[in-house]
Amino acid sequence: MKTSKSITRAFCVELQQELSIVAARREYFSQEPPRTRFSFLCSTEACRARGVKITGVRYDVKPQEHPTFVAAHFRANPNYQHHADCEWVDEADGVEDEPKVKETEEETALRKAKRKLDDYIDVFDPSLKERGKPEPSSVTADKPVEDSPATPKAPSDAPKSKQPTETRTNNLERLVDSFRQAQANLSKEEFALLTLRIPGQGEVSLRSYFRHIKFAQVSDDRRVLYGGGLVERYGTGFKFKFFDRLQGKLVTLYVSPAQMQAYRSSRYISELLSHADEVRFFTVFALGTLAQSPSGKSFSVEIEDLRHLAIVLGPAKKTAAD
Numbered sequence: 491m492k493t494s495k496s497i498t499r500a501f502c503v504e505l506q507q508e509l510s511i512v513a514a515r516r517e518y519f520s521q522e523p524p525r526t527r528f529s530f531l532c533s534t535e536a537c538r539a540r541g542v543k544i545t546g547v548r549y550d551v552k553p554q555e556h557p558t559f560v561a562a563h564f565r566a567n568p569n570y571q572h573h574a575d576c577e578w579v580d581e582a583d584g585v586e587d588e589p590k591v592k593e594t595e596e597e598t599a600l601r602k603a604k605r606k607l608d609d610y611i612d613v614f615d616p617s618l619k620e621r622g623k624p625e626p627s628s629v630t631a632d633k634p635v636e637d638s639p640a641t642p643k644a645p646s647d648a649p650k651s652k653q654p655t656e657t658r659t660n661n662l663e664r665l666v667d668s669f670r671q672a673q674a675n676l677s678k679e680e681f682a683l684l685t686l687r688i689p690g691q692g693e694v695s696l697r698s699y700f701r702h703i704k705f706a707q708v709s710d711d712r713r714v715l716y717g718g719g720l721v722e723r724y725g726t727g728f729k730f731k732f733f734d735r736l737q738g739k740l741v742t743l744y745v746s747p748a749q750m751q752a753y754r755s756s757r758y759i760s761e762l763l764s765h766a767d768e769v770r771f772f773t774v775f776a777l778g779t780l781a782q783s784p785s786g787k788s789f790s791v792e793i794e795d796l797r798h799l800a801i802v803l804g805p806a807k808k809t810a811a812d
């Protein structure tokens with residue numbers, strides 16, 4: 491059967507685990523060059539047993555600001571038929587525009603907006619669970635924490651055998667990719683409809699969960715702060731200086747060499763930062779706390795863990811030839 495839902499996870503043959511495309515991208519760039527591309531199979535076991543391949547698109551391209559934004563995503567391979575039980579096959583295939591339950595105009599608009607995104611996130615869990623502390627040599631250790639499989643949303647007595655699923659993650663970079671795609675591909679009205687559930691915090695609009703650094707407030711630590719700026723390296727560590735000032739003061743984000751060394755995906759971060767000379771700026775997304783420096787002369791964004799940091803390359807610098 492053909493899939494009809496956005497494929498948000500696939501089984502990576504090389505890593506022998508199921509992951510999101512964002513996790514695949516991080517693993518890809520964590521390899522020592524020359525890097526090898528991955529092969530993906532469908533996440534549903536019945537499909538995997540038949541060798542049903544999935545195509546990974548743009549996971550070998552670093553996240554970058556681009557006028558024609560194309561998010562990394564998974565795509566069904568047209569040469570393979572999926573099992574009827576496949577989680578990406580919708581039984582209501584073809585009648586998806588006519589839902590069985592009556593919906594309001596707003597619900598219809600929201601459903602259509604979601605379908606324009608490759609990876610819509612319903613739930614983002616920012617908690618840093620200890621069990622997720624990965625062993626440096628093991629790639630599987632990250633799995634339970636990075637991307638939990640979709641969990642059934644509908645009550646268990648629902649008549650359909652395949653219940654609607656929700657996409658849940660605690661991978662900030664994945665949420666950032668989804669946010670960036672929504673910003674790039676949806677109208678303002680559609681974007682405003684998107685919501686996000688944060689355990690312990692309730693439901694918020696996706697837009698409000700991200701706050702540009704120029705609107706940040708001290709003590710407001712339950713949002714993703716973001717903004718463009720430049721990076722200074724301090725050995726393996728770095729200091730990010732936001733372009734925008736807050737109350738006329740400089741805002742920075744410092745990551746120490748020790749923090750970098752302790753982080754499993756530090757090679758991926760270093761790889762992104764290595765393009766400092768080629769890009770006009772970096773955009774940093776951080777789930778942290780804004781604090782005023784003891785001197786009161788500047789602000790800093792403090793993050794507890796590097797898993798709460800995502801970096802996107804800015805547009806390429808114009809070369810002399812331009």
Ligand SMILES: [Zn+2]
Pocket residue numbers: 532533534537542572573576577578
């Ligand atoms: Zn399948």
